[in-house]
Amino acid sequence: MKIAPEVAALVPEMKAWRHHIHAHPETAFEETATSAFVADKLRSFGLEVHTGLAKTGVVGSLRSGRGDAVEAFAIGLRADLDALHIQEKSGATHASRIPGKMHACGHDGHTAMLLGAAAALARRKNFDGTAYFIFQPAEENEGGGRVMVEEGLFERFPMRAVYGMHNWPQKPFGTFAMRAGPLMGAFDIFEIVATGKGAHAAMAYTGKDPMLFVAHAISALQTIVARNLHPLDAGVVSITQVHGGDTWNVIPQEIVLRGTVRTFEPHVQELIEQRMRAIVAGTAAMFEMTATVRYERRYPATVNDETETKHAIAAATAVVGAANVDTDPTPNMGSEDFAFMLQAKPGCYVWLGAGRGADTPNVHNPHYDFNDDALAIGASYWVTLAEQQLAVRAGQKAA
Ligand SMILES: [Zn+2]
Ligand SMILES: [Zn+2]
Numbered sequence: 001m002k003i004a005p006e007v008a009a010l011v012p013e014m015k016a017w018r019h020h021i022h023a024h025p026e027t028a029f030e031e032t033a034t035s036a037f038v039a040d041k042l043r044s045f046g047l048e049v050h051t052g053l054a055k056t057g058v059v060g061s062l063r064s065g066r067g068d069a070v071e072a073f074a075i076g077l078r079a080d081l082d083a084l085h086i087q088e089k090s091g092a093t094h095a096s097r098i099p100g101k102m103h104a105c106g107h108d109g110h111t112a113m114l115l116g117a118a119a120a121l122a123r124r125k126n127f128d129g130t131a132y133f134i135f136q137p138a139e140e141n142e143g144g145g146r147v148m149v150e151e152g153l154f155e156r157f158p159m160r161a162v163y164g165m166h167n168w169p170q171k172p173f174g175t176f177a178m179r180a181g182p183l184m185g186a187f188d189i190f191e192i193v194a195t196g197k198g199a200h201a202a203m204a205y206t207g208k209d210p211m212l213f214v215a216h217a218i219s220a221l222q223t224i225v226a227r228n229l230h231p232l233d234a235g236v237v238s239i240t241q242v243h244g245g246d247t248w249n250v251i252p253q254e255i256v257l258r259g260t261v262r263t264f265e266p267h268v269q270e271l272i273e274q275r276m277r278a279i280v281a282g283t284a285a286m287f288e289m290t291a292t293v294r295y296e297r298r299y300p301a302t303v304n305d306e307t308e309t310k311h312a313i314a315a316a317t318a319v320v321g322a323a324n325v326d327t328d329p330t331p332n333m334g335s336e337d338f339a340f341m342l343q344a345k346p347g348c349y350v351w352l353g354a355g356r357g358a359d360t361p362n363v364h365n366p367h368y369d370f371n372d373d374a375l376a377i378g379a380s381y382w383v384t385l386a387e388q389q390l391a392v393r394a395g396q397k398a399a
Contacts, residue, residue, distance in 0.1 A: 001174065002319055006094070006120040007379045013119075017041070018112035019094035022370070025083030025101040025108075031056040033368035034081045034111070038135050041115050045122040047133070050156070056081065058135040059157055060118055065128030065392055070210035073129030075389050076345070077382050078338060079114035080107040080139035082118075089366040091390045092262060105363045106167040109370030109378070116375065117382030120330045126381070127390035132157045138337075143299065145337035149344050161308050161347045163385060164267035164338035167374055169360040170218040174377060175353035176316035177329035178268035180309040182264040183349055185236075186304035187335035188273070188295065191258045192217065192280055196289040198253035208289045210255040214242060217257065217283045217291075224275045235272055236262040236333055262333040264301050302339040305346035315385035320378060324353075352378050 026034050035056040042049045042060035050059045059079075063069065088095050088102040096102045118133045119395075134153070138144030154162075156246025173175055194214065225235050237259065244255030261276075263269040273295050284291035304312075309327075316325045329351065335347055338349050354360075354371040361367040 001377065003376045004120060004124070004337055004383055006123045007116060007376055007383060009118055010116045010379065011376050014112045014116040014379065016091050017115055018370060018372065018375065019106050021108040021111055022094045022103045023097050025096050025150045026100055026104045026137045027101055028140060028142040029055045029144065031137050035137070035284060036137070038081070038111060038115065042117055042118055042133065043342050045119045047118060047122065048165065049160050050057050053151050053153060054137055054144050056137040057148050059153070060133040061157065062082065062131045062133070063129070064125045066090055067130065069130045069140050071157070071160055073134060074159040075133050075386065076157065076159045076162040077096070077114060077117065077386065078134040078136060078162060078341065079110040080144070081111055081137050082107055082139055082144065082292065082301070083141055084187055084364065086364065086366050090369045092369050102366065103370070103378050105140065106370040106394050107139065109375065110165065113375055113378035114382060116379035117386070120379060126392065127387050128393050129390035131386045131390060132159055134162070143337045143340065145348055146340040149340050154344055156180060157323040159345065159361070159387070161305070162341050162342070162345045163308070163312060163347050164349040165352055165378060166336065166349070167354040167370060167393065168238050169368070169371070171351055171353035172355050173371065173373065174320055176320060176350050176381070177326040177353065178304060178309055178316070178350040179308040179328055179331070180304050180306040182301045183331050184336045184339070185262040185264055185331070185333040186269055186301040187299040188261040188269065188296070188297050189258070190261065191256065192291060193254060193256050194284060194289060195254045196287070197257040199251045201249040201251050204251055205239060206289060207251045209251045210244060210253070210289060211251070212287050213283055213289060213291060214244070214255050214257065216286070220279045220283060221276060222393070224272055224279070228275050229268065233268050234264050235268045237272060248318060256267040262330060262335070266331060269297070274306040277384070291300050299335040299337050300343060302336045302349050303342055304348045305342070308346050308348040311389055312350050312385065315381055315388055316350065318384045318388070319380045352381070366371060
């Protein structure tokens with residue numbers, strides 16, 4: 001393990017920052033105290049700080065050497081600020097002080113690691129160009145990354161590439177994993193409303209029973225993946241809610257189904273939506289009722305650029321050694337709004353192994369707590385990546 005001395009020296013501070021953020025979790029677009037904390041720290045390291053992008057987003061800019069702020073000599077490193085609506089049960093001394101809110105995805109750790117990297121890079125000043133430190137709000141559900149891109153992140157801060165990192169408790173501590181191409185899935189949601197004709201349950205022949213629609217539609221929708229998808233293409237159709245009916249003896253007028261679709265490839269996403277609409281229309285017709293489908297594309301797939309993935313592999317290898325870098329992990333159908341940044345800029349999103357054995361609670365679990373031992377590794381990865389990608393150019397003394 002190769003940890004820069006400047007990073008090693010910052011570990012106690014990174015831990016303290018992480019614990020402070022963890023104890024004071026804030027959710028989507030309400031990360032005002034976290035955002036102010038980050039902005040203060042960045043200023044104290046001597047960075048130029050820009051606030052207010054996507055409401056609570058923060059961008060710190062650090063120039064070194066020639067300090068060119070041109071696209072060719074600038075990169076972005078991104079962390080997320082938000083917590084989740086979960087009641088914490090970790091029992092940690094730094095556990096959430098806000099009822100019902102918790103840093104259960106480790107974004108507290110991501111923020112602390114990126115702050116540590118900013119501090120270390122500012123001390124080392126061993127690169128030529130501009131490093132942007134992007135702290136985005138609302139990664140969970142609300143697409144803060146998309147809002148930052150829409151509000152001009154890459155126009156205001158021109159950069160060649162953008163990089164993201166997420167702690168991964170299900171992967172061994174001290175490892176990295178990344179691959180070129182899709183790493184995480186596209187996240188779509190759907191709502192199906194079937195409208196029949198309500199009736200007395202004892203006189204079902206006088207109505208049109210939407211329960212029948214539900215019984216057939218759920219089975220039929222599962223045939224999309226089983227029967228319509230190429231066996232080597234990946235897709236998930238999950239129906240997660242059924243709402244309808246109020247009492248014993250009434251056939252309801254209407255039933256609502258909701259769920260999520262996960263895919264890696266746009267053509268699979270198209271196919272699933274199209275088959276879903278056809279199955280719903282056909283099932284409704286079969287039972288002489290109407291049904292509507294609202295299909296919403298939330299997050300695209302997280303797709304890593306081939307060249308930038310090589311760069312990420314080089315940085316991770318320099319920190320933890322080639323034996324601890326998995327360059328062909330199985331992609332995951334979870335989703336990540338860093339995908340919006342990767343649609344706008346080439347880049348690479350990596351997983352930082354943070355497991356503590358078989359019983360490590362996974363992210364989004366009320367017992368989860370970010371693994372503090374990973375702070376130095378994550379911050380070292382950022383420092384190494386920035387110094388490799390903005391390497392001091394010949395004939396130029398780093399300042
Ligand atoms: Zn999460
Ligand atoms: Zn997360």
